[in-house]
Amino acid sequence: MNVKDIIIIGGGAAGFFAAINIAERHPHLTVAILERGKEGLQKVKVSGGGRCNVTHAEFVPTELVSNYPRGEKELLGPFHQFMTGDTIDWFEKRGVKLKIEDDGRMFPITDSSQTIIDCFLNEAKNHKVEVFYNESVKKIELSSPDGTRDFDHNFNVETLSGVFYCKKLVIATGSNPKIWKLLEDLGHRISPAVPSLFTFNIKDERIKDIPGVVAQHVQVKVVGSNLYSEGPLLITHVGMSAPAILKLSAYGAIELAERNYKFDIEINFIQQSFEACLEHLKAIKQNIAKKTVFKLTQFDLPKRLWHKLVQASGIDQETRWADLNKQQLENLASQLTQAVFKVDGKSTFKEEFVTAGGVDLKEINFKNFESKLHKNLYFAGEVINVDAVTGGFNFQNAWTGAYLIAKNI
Template sequence: MNVKDIIIIGGGAAGFFAAVNIAERNPRLTVAILERGKEGLQKVKVSGGGRCNVTHAEFIPSELVLNYPRGEKELLGPFHQFMTGDTIEWFEKRGVALKIEEDGRMFPITDSSQTIIDCFLNEAKKHKVEVLYNESVKKIEQSSRNEAVDFEHRFKIETQGTTFYCKKLVIATGSNPKIWKLLEAMGHGISEAVPSLFTFNIKDERINDIPGVVAQNVAIKVVGTDLFSEGPLLITHVGMSAPAILKLSAFGAIELAQRDYKFEIEINFIKQSIEDCMGGLKDCKLTFAKKTVLKAPQFDLPKRLWQKLVLASGISADMRWAELNKQQLENLSAQLTKAIFKVDGKSTFKEEFVTAGGVDLKEINFKTFESKLHKDLYFAGEVINIDAVTGGFNFQNAWTGAYLVSKAI
């Protein structure tokens, strides 16, 4: 039998952050992490292409919460307690300096996720946090008064080989269906998990053979819904990706799952009305009369994308601007501002698995991240029904939740 003051289930970002902060704030407590894998912090390792996108340079809580399709309302208070600036300071105090990239994402200046992993492992060792690997939790229950341990140790946790008892329990297992089932058995409501960050699979002549092309600022909507996003668009070997798509996938996670990832999107490649576009093309017809349309890209579009859209408008490869008729101008305007693409399926975005779903937000006290159903049971990270767009926001939710848990404990 193994008795601890605090047990954290899950050795990922939220689990380590909670454990280290608890042990540092109160060195008398015995703190242990139970991790099912043979090593922890695996998501930290692969995040940001192995560089670890620690957080995002957004320093206003009311602006930061807009990046959370689920959790926007609930995180406003917590972000006033522990925010991006606090994250930066926490890591810098422990020798890890962060840098801001052009798009606002923040990484360790070493550009290596190992820096973050080493920081956590060193802090855990320094503050005597016991990290137990290959401990897959099979059962969680509240211990009864007659068990061979004082009633202060209210939780009983069974793994494949050991029974643990603890006074306070922190669940930081991320999107783990097995743990959600155990929590359901304890009476917690679980919102069904669906993928939240994914790219769109699209087979279309207009984007065939041009992977790697980026349209810098597009507007996209999912036809027949209110889902809308703006930003860069990347054409890939299987379809489309980059922030404009990933934002749609996050905010539309539930609706797009219900459609079995078969739907249509309308893309405005130049963020102009069809009328303004038409006016611009008429000007081009006069200004570039003798030039070949295919070889004269407009609206700052990448050349290869422009050429695909021109050909899709029924304009031949050798046609000059002066030769365009009204119908061809209208077709090109439509391709530039209202292009419809059929999405058929999704692909995982890099290795960054993010899901919508988890412990029902109404069952959590967001001042402390404690369960409203069970005293001394806490949650941190993606185990709860909070998720974010890509860019370091999911980690910020983990740091904030874990910090408030540690403060409460």
């Protein structure tokens, strides 16, 4: 009979972090990871373009939680116990130094996710964590049907190869519909999963043939909604990306899914009102009357984007500022501050497979990430209904939950 003190289902970031910390704190316990793949830590491997975006340089809990569309309120307490500084310290004590990039993202100084993977595998080995690969879980049962649990174990975990028994069970399977179904069978409510980090597919003459162009300071809102974000915007081969879009996709995950990813966005490329922009354009018309509109880029916009917006305003390449009529000035002000684009679908953001959805947050005790329904059942990482914007925040949720489980188990 394969009996362990603690079993962790899921050999990803949260699973390994939980197993290592549990085994380190409680060396007398037998700890095992069940991973359905032939190797674990696959999301760690591809994160950050293969560099592993470990966390984000945000050191104030109230500021850190603002990056979580779902989980902001619930994670505040946990972040007071284990957050960014603790993560940095944890890795440095194990020989992995992290660096901060200009945008706040943090990576190992080696710029290789393999550094993190090697750290986890070595720590797991050192602390005698058993890792079972190719163990896809088919069923999770309470050991006794009436829930009294008179046995020396509390859970039966059935896999393709047999049954494992354990006293305490940690679920760290990420966004796994099969595991969510098993948890539903145990009585847990599961918030439906929808994509949470994605780029917008847009076909429009104003962005055609200018992929790679970045407008640094834009405001974006979804027409007919309260959804709004600001930041850099990247024009891609298929539409738009970068933080301004990704934040919108995260905070609007559920609403945009309901719209079947077909909606309009309004973009203010210069963060000025229409009226202020129009007055600015009128002043330019007076001051540089003989210059051509097309050639003289304004508002620190990328030249290629300026050209597109000028053309969309009905202004040809030879028109001088002095020759602009009232309608053309208003058209240009509108393109700069109220440009509407039709979104028709989404694309995955690089390798970031992030979803909203998971175990209902009301059914989790966030002091120790234990189920409120079943004693000795714990959750870590994206298996719960927590997700974040891009930048290392999803990993930080995984580290925090896993650590607090280890501390309190």
